[in-house]
Amino acid sequence: MRYIRLILFVLVVLVVMAIPLALVLARTYFLSPTAQPVKAQPIQFPHQVHVQAIGLDCTYCHRNATTSAQATLPALELCMQCHKIIPSQGRPELEKLVAAFQQNQPILWNKVHQLPDHTHFVHSVHLSFGFQCSTCHGDVGAMGKPGVKQVRDLRMGDCITCHQQNGARTDCSVCHY
Amino acid sequence: MPRWGMVIDLDRCIGCGACVVACQAENNVPINTEDVYHQRRAIAWIRLERYWEGEFPNVKARYIPVPCMQCTNAPCEPVCPVYATYHTTEGINMQVYNRCIGTRYCSINCHWHVRFFNFWEPKWPDSLKNQLNPDVTVRSRGVMEKCNFCVHRIVKAEQKAKVEGRALRTDEVTTACAQACPTNAIVFGDLDDPNSAVSQLLAQAEREHRVYRLLEDLGTEPNVYYLKKVDVEATATAAEAH
16 A cells, blocks of 8 residues: 555546547558548549559550549540440439539549648649559459449658669759649 | 759849849739728738939939849858757748747848748738649748748749759749849849859949948858949049049
């Protein structure tokens, strides 16, 4: 009984120290982009069907990847080039697409690959140096119904490591401006 | 590796303010209201200073556009506790918004008052929301910002040159202020390239003894050069007085 106050004190200190530690750990876990669940999309777009079954190239739909900073999502007109002859009756996801096209409404996709704030990434430069889309985006062609998942960290440490390995510039102003 | 610099010919400057507007539009600089000016919190990466010279009947307006001087020994850089302001290898004094924690030491240490603090979230009227430049970050509340010689244009041109497998051409890049200047008073380019417009302009003006830099005696080696006004009347009056 002599040491009960000391033991209590140590326990309280440990609990108090554990709270911020747990917070920090939880924060790193929840902020890690690869640990996030698959984002819900307005249409469950299966990349698998388009890439593996039909054999489309990434740049068939993401047309500006080789020429500009943004890879860009295709306009509905591009989807409808094929889908106007593909029957959509009884297929709810396709019905959503046709309905959006007929009502002249864009589809508000949710952005999957989020870069940190105040950062600029240019697709065309990376592709012109021979990097494959899958280097950063993973095997999107094998990703099916629920949607695309981010497979790479894509935070500053990830970018810098790759830049150093490939002899690219690591000056702040290359990405932050 | 280029060394970016700017030459501002005050003999050509007519004080129209096109550079200020161009910069404001290019770099997503918020619109300053009258209140903001009274609080001395206006943000203008390049500003036009106006001076009156002479007595009433013979009064003359003098204009000096003042962007960031991009000092080689910049006084703003060593005071930053988080290295948010640093010098690129191309001689530009950059501000990294992610790092900035808003101590404002740099703006206190800048003798030209060309660093600006975002005291509030930037606001634009609804009619201007769609004109924001996607190449430039919109700075949030609590960070410093400053002229960076339109570094997004430089980066874009360098990336284009890289993709095409060539070096940057002479005078391929220009800043928004230089592009907008109707009298070509502002010229931007590579100071190390003898064929660039800035180098040639400097070499010529050097022979005419017109080159100076703002607060040059502080020894910070600014990279913005001014060419002084050629005032024929003043020279004539001075000659008469002698």
